[in-house]
Amino acid sequence: MSLLSVRDLNVTFPSEAGDVLAVRGISFDLERGRTMALVGESGSGKSVTSLAIMGLHPDLVTISGSITLDGEELLGKSDAEMSKIRGNRIAMVFQDPLSALTPVYPVGNQIVETILIHNPGTTKRDAWNRAVELLTIVGIPDAAERARAFPFEFSGGMRQRVMIAMAMANQPDIIIADEPTTALDVTIQAQVLEVLQRAQAETGAAMILITHDLGVVAGYADEVTVMYAGRPVEQGTIGDVFYHPAMPYTIGLLGTVPRLDHKSGDPLPMLEGNPPDVVHLPPGCPFVPRCPMAAPQCEQVEPELTAVGEGHTAACVRLSDVVGRAHTEIFRPPPLERTSLAAVPRADRDTVLELAGLHKHFPLLKGALYRRQVGVVKAVDGIDLDVKVGETLGLVGESGSGKSTTLLEILELLKPQRGRIMVLGRDTAALTKAERRAMRKDVQVVFQDPMAAVDPRMPVFDIIAEPLQEFGWKKAEVEARVFELLGLVGLRPEHADRFPQHFSGGQRQRIGIARALALSPSVLVLDEPVSALDVSIQAGVINLLEALQHKLHLSYVIVAHDLAVIRHISDRVAVMYLGSIVEIGDVNTVYDTPVHPYTQALISAIPIPDPDVERARQRIVLEGDLPSPSDPPTGCKFSSRCPKLALLAPAQQVQCQAEAPALEQIGEGDHQAACHFAEVLKVF
């Protein structure tokens, strides 16, 4: 008998528009100590499934099927009965650690509460000691002390550790983790995943891991269930699903993610379109509108899961035609017209943007009731870089490393506090007001959610036309230009009259790009342009950005936390740590032969969506959080977390802590790093 057995689970929400069929017939078995990953696009029913297992749906939700824990049926149990199971036999870790802990109680008390609910015989003191012990296990330093702290006194990664400690508290049989690391930095993600694994080993629990990150799945799951529009569409072991995917959606999903470990230079295969609305589902396979293999027979009845191999099932009526095809045969990457510039070596190209010794310091204010300055935050602390025409520079680093501040400084086109910003060969400090205004045309920006900054009552036409009107374009010219731009970003002319809320994330991002391109800029600054998008949508936007670059000879400065995206899209990459660049150079050189310990740790923290590669990797897990930028360590700023430091001779350690390393040329090519003991380390 399986530990957890789910059979034909259906979850339906009533809504004004009709019933939302959020989950439609999922079945699976979970054995002790095993990990099953639940993957699928946003809205595919992953969270709804997990909440149904926990019995946390409100009463008006209709749930049918069967969920048994050790043979005991859970559906139909009262709230009181389920309360005995929740937190005791099945525990859950939620996505957002910032809001998942009650703000007004110390974290220790919240863990104690978990223990006492299920063990009424335990004394408070014992429960407290156990809480401290749990906090120690999950890696909270000074646990006895920190247990008295409130959630707001912890960083996101630390809070997630507390959540995991809470989930472990009663030695559960099953831990459900719903996007446990999505809100965290990659370095912190690596720490938290390690802790989660430790928790699983410690308790012997089975785990349901919900994540959109296929790399995480590749590293941790034993089995995979892929969901689409509330249905499981493929189930199997990790090897089956990653190496022999049979359902076109799975194939598409795996094929569209850029890889961290190599750069193809070609456009990404695309899985265009959006998942269907689960309120009014047409008959037939819900994937038809997006499936390149769709045929008339697909539209008749919804395919059932059928066996593809031992323990491997997929729901597709054309399995025999699909299996065995390479994914690029199914999802063809769009053609890319390369620019003539590609042949020009970097050194011979014009420089469009240059930063020299750029500084941006903020006063650090303290006190909730009245504020006084207690220090300076060195958000950007002397960086140099240049961007050539038609080139993309990626900026990476943990949150708080100064990436966005750097972008904002570029965008302002003002005289910086210290240092110099040159745009198209002109120093921004020397510009007159009118010149600065004119220069704004040349430097435009795309945000993570570009529609957040515009009036939602404006139709798309007005959104794109706004910058043109601001610069005094004539009405007829504006109209022609807007339609030209719509075409350029792959939107249709009839989209012009619609409102932003009628568009999907990917389309909104296209609108944002069209608006940014309106005035024909030479430099486009992009702040996390694809991080809010599902992986399938992301590929389309990335391809668009690449195509536009080749067509318009644009230069990009792009910030993204996804290092695989950066590798795919960038020509050069700069790694930032506490306001400084620690390594910069050609993207392939930096990724394949990183020499700075921070770069090595950062790349090593990113999981690769390939189970064999991922499981064979040695991971460098960084200790602790980013230090406060107002009080960086002396000497090398990375010295407080540098994994290499401990391996050095004492005299060398002193050098690290006393002397700040400067950027120095590494090897022959385009590669610089700021480390006294720079040395190549393979991270794949």
Added chain:
Amino acid sequence: MSGYIIRRVLNYVVLLFIACSFAYLLASSFLNPYSVYFGRQPPVDPDVIENIMRGCNLSHEVSLWERYTTWLTKIFTEWDWGCSPLRVSVNEQIGVRMWVSLRLVLIGTLGGVIVGVLVGAWTATRQYRVSDRVYTGLSLLVICTPSFVLGIVLQILAIKANDAMGVRFFEFVGEKGVVGDYPLAELVDRLQHLLLPTIVLVLLTAASLSRIQRNLMLDSLGADYVRTARAKGLPKSQAVMKHALRTALIPTGTYVAFTVATMFTGATYTERVFSFPGMGQYAVQTILAMDVNGIAATTAFAGVCVVCGAILSDIVVAILDPRVRLG
């Protein structure tokens, strides 16, 4: 921290001083205290009136500036807030009325807060059910009804009830009445008089507070940490009480602390309807009675209440919210 509080209190004191001075100067220039003696039968001799006015520092023959400085000096040296044109001492009036208001307001608002918070929290957990809709309707009805209408309706109901019972159980005029001669008779009499105005205040406070609390509670019911609490194994009711309500009380705390303090002068209508000799009633009376000193003193009193409310709500928030206490 203490330095901060001292500075803040000093700020308030300065503001209070300015506000009271304004009130005094405005009232002195626009009101005519002489008029309370006009049209009397037999007519009062103008010299006598002038003497009275001089005695009360209200004479229009003395320059405004001089009256103002005299007023200030008396307050700061003798804590004497002056007297009305009819020579009633402001200190005495406020000294008595303050406590009358205190009893009424404290019991009324605290009762209202408890009822309001509970009803608000409870209706939030029953969102869109019949009970929620019924309470929503009732509270909106109370909010829309002017307080004097509410008072008068209660009085009418009380008369009916008294008639039906044949005893005068409900009292609705004044603060005390005929006292019987059994033990604790005086207390019983006071309570009887307090009952109806208190009910009005409770209803008013509870009605609006329950709406606020319901919305706050709805926010925190949907919060992730309540889901976490349930996932830990707390039954719904406990998760709601220990996690949702506790957090949703933080904004209420500020609101209540402020309301209690400002209610001293805010229960005007209720006090008038029930002829309750409290501060609210006094505030209206001073204006009608051309009582310049009384007006300035009530302004000061109201100001002190607001300051206390602000400080009180800071303290309450600091107690309820660790983020403020430690952040």
